[in-house]
Amino acid sequence: MTKPIALIDCNNFYASCERVFQPQLMGKPIVVLSNNDGCVIARSNEAKALGVEMGAPWHLNKENFERLGVKIRSSNYALYGDMSARVMRTLRQFSPSLEVYSIDEAFLCLDGIADLENHARDLRKTVAQWTGIPVSVGIAPTKTLAKVANKIAKSDARSGGVFCLMDDGQQIAALKKIGLTDIWGIAHRLALRLQETGMTSPLDLRDVDPKLIRQAFGVTVERIALELRGVPCLEIEDISPPRKSLVASRSFGRPVEILNDMHEAVATYANRAAEKMRKQNLATANIVVFIETNSFRKQDRQYRASQTVNLSVATADSGKITTAALKGLSAIWRSGFLYKKAGVMLLDLVSADHVQGSLFQPTDTLVSKARMQAMDAINQRFGRGTIRVAATGLQASWQLRRNFMSARYTTDWRELLRV
């Protein structure tokens, strides 16, 4: 029995947040701008109707917006974060199993709900009453189809903000009407590659043999194809996994040409990143620094590079992180370019509690060592090449191989020999 999954998406979230606190903006075209007012990152329906594009550079559209009477707001992420938390709290009333997917989206498991559509309409009404934010609800057997359903809920006025895509016939009809890039996980480049092999619509992708898809496009696209058929490949993750990496980066107001200036910027980002990390009680041993030129300026020579610096001992120390970032910078720095952006990324974050200044060894390394030892032990006991023979299907050795593979879940390789 398939479990219905709902995708709840806040309509024009940032624009809607601004409206909650400035009701005079109701019914007006609004645009929210990115960090340093660089480009459009959110639009109200009215602004969309006027033809305002997502990502439109502010400097090219300033006069145009004024002429059209579009209201402009700089982004206020603290506000949006608070509003998001309110929306999510409200959603929890409607299902115990909820995955917060982004600041303005959540997946909900609606298993056991008899009247899905009514439930969803009730949810919509409650969120609007409690938070002032309008949402759309798409319901389907898989996340990918729920995304499609949500799109319909949003664009088709007759839906009233709720759309169910639970049966096969409806799904086919819906997939016929949309393009490849309307599918979650397929953007420009993948769509081009799919088209080259003759798949021009989501329906084609759905109906091609998944094995062939996997061969040609990898596991990610295979999953998408299966999900389009209604086969769930992506679970609802109601416990959010710990963060794996974090970034501090900015575009420069004017291009940076001098190493000294870049030094300063990178040091600032390294500090900001370290600060963010400590706030979450994390530590890192892998620091990435990256620099890039302005890819919008086709007339300029382009260069982008990144460098990872491994510290082997995880740290939360800003000084060490900054030093590592600057070391990376000197490795990739090339003069003669107009740099537009730079940043510092911290990878493989671990809880700072496990570090405590002592020698840090990632669990993976311990496990892989144990696995190596296990492999040799098996080879020694059963003869060289046992693992290889196992792959050919000998029954006794097959069990060994299975144990061997599951070594990733245990650090005691001795267990492996208990067959």
Added chain:
DNA sequence: TCTGGGGTCCTAGGACCC
């Protein structure tokens, strides 16, 4: 019969998401 090959780690880069 074949008789160090299978496996992991690391890194950079691509592609996608909101």
Added chain:
DNA sequence: TCTGGGGTCCTAGGACCC
């Protein structure tokens, strides 16, 4: 002149291990 910032996952190739 002026085009965001912060994430995730996957892949491929080479180094390395025993």
